[in-house]
Amino acid sequence: MSTQSSRSRRDFLQKLTSVVGGTTAIVATSGMVQAAPSETPESIEEKPTSKGYQRTKHVDTYYHLAEF
Structure with missing residues (x-):
């Protein structure tokens, strides 16, 4: 019974040390990693003007083949 x-007890201690070690590693590296502020390019901020819906030959062919 003492072997069991x-x-x-050994299994418990091994699991405990792996959890504590992993947590320590995460805490130690979390202070080092910081995200840089994102910069948006000026071209993205300006929205292109839309021409709206345009009925073209391609669109007419689609409607004809779709058979609404």
Whole structure:
């Protein structure tokens, strides 16, 4: 029975150290990583003017083949 007890205790301690080690690694690196502020290009800020819906030969062909 002592073998069973010591084996489960070892497994518990191994799992505990891996969790504590992983948590420590995450905490240690979280202070180092910082995202840089994003910069939007000027071309994205200006919205292009839309010509709106245009009925073309391609659109007419689609409507003809779709058979509404």
